[in-house]
Amino acid sequence: xxxxxxxxxxxxxxxxxxxxxxxxxxxxxxxxxxxxxxxxxxxxxxxxxxxxxxxxxxxxxxxxxxxxxxxxxxxxxxxxxxxxxxxxxxxxxxxxxxxxxxxxxxxxxxxxxxxxxxxxxxxxxxxxxxxxxxxxxxxxxxxxxxxxxxxxxxxxxxxxxxxxxxxxxxxxxxxxxxxxxxxxxxxxxxxxxxxxxxxxxxxxxxxxxxxxxxxxxxxxxxxxxxxxxxxxxxxxxxxxxxxxxxxxxxxxxxxxxxxxxxxxxxxxxxxxxxxxxxxxxxxxxxxxxxxxxxxxxxxxxxxxxxxxxxxxxxxxxxxxxxxxxxxxxxxxxxxxxxxxxxxxxxxxxxxxxxxxxxxxxxxxxxxxxxxxxxxxxxxxxxxxxxxxxxxxxx
Amino acid sequence: xxxxxxxxxxxxxxxxxxxxxxxxxxxxxxxxxxxxxxxxxxxxxxxxxxxxxxxxxxxxxxxxxxxxxxxxxxxxxxxx
Ligand SMILES: Cc1cc2nc3c(=O)[nH]c(=O)nc-3n(C[C@H](O)[C@H](O)[C@H](O)COP(=O)(O)OP(=O)(O)OC[C@H]3O[C@@H](n4cnc5c(N)ncnc54)[C@H](O)[C@@H]3O)c2cc1C
Numbered sequence: 001x002x003x004x005x006x007x008x009x010x011x012x013x014x015x016x017x018x019x020x021x022x023x024x025x026x027x028x029x030x031x032x033x034x035x036x037x038x039x040x041x042x043x044x045x046x047x048x049x050x051x052x053x054x055x056x057x058x059x060x061x062x063x064x065x066x067x068x069x070x071x072x073x074x075x076x077x078x079x080x081x082x083x084x085x086x087x088x089x090x091x092x093x094x095x096x097x098x099x100x101x102x103x104x105x106x107x108x109x110x111x112x113x114x115x116x117x118x119x120x121x122x123x124x125x126x127x128x129x130x131x132x133x134x135x136x137x138x139x140x141x142x143x144x145x146x147x148x149x150x151x152x153x154x155x156x157x158x159x160x161x162x163x164x165x166x167x168x169x170x171x172x173x174x175x176x177x178x179x180x181x182x183x184x185x186x187x188x189x190x191x192x193x194x195x196x197x198x199x200x201x202x203x204x205x206x207x208x209x210x211x212x213x214x215x216x217x218x219x220x221x222x223x224x225x226x227x228x229x230x231x232x233x234x235x236x237x238x239x240x241x242x243x244x245x246x247x248x249x250x251x252x253x254x255x256x257x258x259x260x261x262x263x264x265x266x267x268x269x270x271x272x273x274x275x276x277x278x279x280x281x282x283x284x285x286x287x288x289x290x291x292x293x294x295x296x297x298x299x300x301x302x303x304x305x306x307x308x309x310x311x312x313x314x315x316x317x318x319x320x321x322x323x324x325x326x327x328x329x330x331x332x333x334x335x336x337x338x339x340x341x342x343x344x345x346x347x348x349x350x351x352x353x354x355x356x357x358x359x360x361x362x363x364x365x366x367x368x369x370x371x372x373x374x375x376x377x378x379x380x381x382x383x384x385x386x387x388x389x390x391x392x393x394x
Numbered sequence: 395x396x397x398x399x400x401x402x403x404x405x406x407x408x409x410x411x412x413x414x415x416x417x418x419x420x421x422x423x424x425x426x427x428x429x430x431x432x433x434x435x436x437x438x439x440x441x442x443x444x445x446x447x448x449x450x451x452x453x454x455x456x457x458x459x460x461x462x463x464x465x466x467x468x469x470x471x472x473x474x
Contacts, residue, residue, distance in 0.1 A: 138428060180410035180426030232423040236454060320452035383430070390436045392449055 012052055016065050019051035020075035028082035035363045038208035040165050044086035045123065055118035057097045062111065063118030070302040073249035080253020084367040085209030087250035089162055095242045096124035096170040099186065102238050102314065109224040125166035127217055131156040135376050138235060139181035143174035144226065152220045153187065161212040164199060167191050171217060172231055184231035193221035206366030236318040244326045245305055248298045248333035251371050255337045258344035258364045259291050265348045265359050280347040287343040294336040301329045320391045327380045334371030341365045395467065398442060399460050406434040418461035432457050439463065445470045
């Protein structure tokens, strides 16, 4: 067991949420420097490892916590309140873990790897984006080149969050040289099977600590590393729903943090003149109702995802009605996060506009603005518009 | 019926291969049909066969091959 935990009497047997709260406390201390220096939130990730949270979605029999998606959302929420960068790294990692758990098992190779992930607390990054396909998740240019029981591949990626810091990558590619752009597989790459080069820079408005520069991935390995299910199924069954729900959880964290700052600001004003309602009091009442709307939406969809995943039917998340609901969650929570932080800024005024102090909201606002771009909302609107042509709400 | 389905796949499926050469159980997504194209296929099928796919049928699996599409249409038009 980790020393510092043993000393304080804290235990790994504690519920994952309590452990996530301890990580969040660490993340909060370093959030400003992570953002300012655009550096990897290494303290938070080390804390996640010490609390064994990188395996929270791994089934218990393989050494994890067997968390539900709602559990993960709660963890993303508490992390997001302190440091959106740490929360996003955590969320993205869990999306990759979920893909291995739901589509790699019961293959022995993946069973072994997930056991190792739990014991060594390994971190997985995602490589879906590619130069030439821009934000279109469902098409690839690069392909798997098979050679006996082995493969080689080369992918020119536009954005790989914490690629240099990860222990493994989960990457999309066309199945073979002659496959259609949409005939994709997912290839899992432990560190010893790939090399990153031409790593670019990541100097962005927000989400600076996710360290998501372009890079060239060159890999070589065994065909056992290719997930047996086609990406055409992994995307709708796991990658897309987990992304929308977990991201929404951490965006809710950003919004919750902003409202907490606004609330503290109004309260401080009220204490100056007891008996008079501070001018921003009404604005605070207004923003908390928007926050409640966002929160209910996030947990409603998270809980429905868990209910749908109870059975062994992996397709339960792909009913068109639920796909629409999840897409709507992503669109609305990405917009509400920006709106709510904006409303909080209006309340805190210049104290919120400053980059220092307990009412500062610049980081939250900049981080929130990534939400509508991360899988562009216009793409999702377009998908929904087309689904609505055949969907019957009955 | 299968010929009418093939014709629609040819026109709207965005397949990378000729649909007449596709086996009835061949995976259409593997043959290049995107999820956007699959919606167009659904719309065209609804028009061609004068049917409405109920929500329970709007799942990727139902539209994954010419044969599975045929089975769905047969179920909807049974007793006509
Ligand atoms: C913080 C952050 C971390 C990320 N981490 C990763 C990572 O770890 N791994 C990874 O692979 N990727 C990552 N991404 C990239 C992400 O997956 C998307 O690729 C990216 O957000 C979309 O990039 P884009 O704006 O260039 O492309 P697009 O989505 O193509 O958008 C560009 C413009 O084109 C328009 N557009 C283009 N096509 C359409 C269409 N069909 N319908 C509607 N509008 C369209 C959009 O509206 C927009 O105006 C990350 C992104 C962010 C913001």
